[in-house]
Amino acid sequence: MAGKTVTRADLSEAVYQEVGLSRNESADLVESILKEISDALIRGEGVKVSSFGSFSVRQKGRRIGRNPKTGEEVPILPRRVLVFRASHVLKNRINDTLTDTAGAAS
Amino acid sequence: MTKSELILRLAEQNPHLYQRDVERIVSTIFEEITAALARGDRVELRGFGAFSVKRRGPRVGRNPRTGEAVHVGEKYIPFFKTGKVLRGRLNGER
Numbered sequence: 001m002a003g004k005t006v007t008r009a010d011l012s013e014a015v016y017q018e019v020g021l022s023r024n025e026s027a028d029l030v031e032s033i034l035k036e037i038s039d040a041l042i043r044g045e046g047v048k049v050s051s052f053g054s055f056s057v058r059q060k061g062r063r064i065g066r067n068p069k070t071g072e073e074v075p076i077l078p079r080r081v082l083v084f085r086a087s088h089v090l091k092n093r094i095n096d097t098l099t100d101t102a103g104a105a106s
Numbered sequence: 107m108t109k110s111e112l113i114l115r116l117a118e119q120n121p122h123l124y125q126r127d128v129e130r131i132v133s134t135i136f137e138e139i140t141a142a143l144a145r146g147d148r149v150e151l152r153g154f155g156a157f158s159v160k161r162r163g164p165r166v167g168r169n170p171r172t173g174e175a176v177h178v179g180e181k182y183i184p185f186f187k188t189g190k191v192l193r194g195r196l197n198g199e200r
Contacts, residue, residue: 036107
């Protein structure tokens with residue numbers, strides 16, 4: 001697998017190339033988008049991006065965990081976690097290019 | 107919040123941009139992430155989270171209704187890991 005890592009800089013470069021805003025403004029917009037998504041999630045609101053996927057916040061209860069090294073029991077406190085569900089469009093795009101047998105099984 | 111609501115919010119904050127430009131910006135970003143994952147690349151957005159692709163090897167599955175064995179080919183699934191900062195903020199940290 002390729003193993004390259006795409007970062008904010010690559011996303012703002014793509015916006016710069018595609019829309020023709022300045023590099024600074026492109027970077028600011030990438031930041032605003034991530035901020036709006038994060039803020040919605042922090043308010044407890046789910047975020048749905050069609051043909052990409054959806055982010056939702058799930059409440060987890062308290063449970064007893066274990067330190068795998070020492071075997072010691074430690075309480076895991078109730079917390080909110082973020083769950084991402086990829087859309088079928090995204091899953092298909094990934095499998096179309098990465099699987100040799102793309103389309104063979106549904 | 108949906109993608110179109112996200113676009114509206116950004117358009118409000120950026121009155122100097124046409125809404126269709128904001129739409130293109132939002133689409134470009136999700137398209138870049140999708141394209142990266144389709145190449146097998148990782149997308150790391152510090153503070154927010156990281157998208158990656160995990161391989162699931164081929165296996166013999168079973169039709170739960172008939173019990174019949176079926177071959178399930180290898181597949182790749184997108185995966186998201188929440189960033190430290192966002193995880194903290196979801197739980198009341200600043």
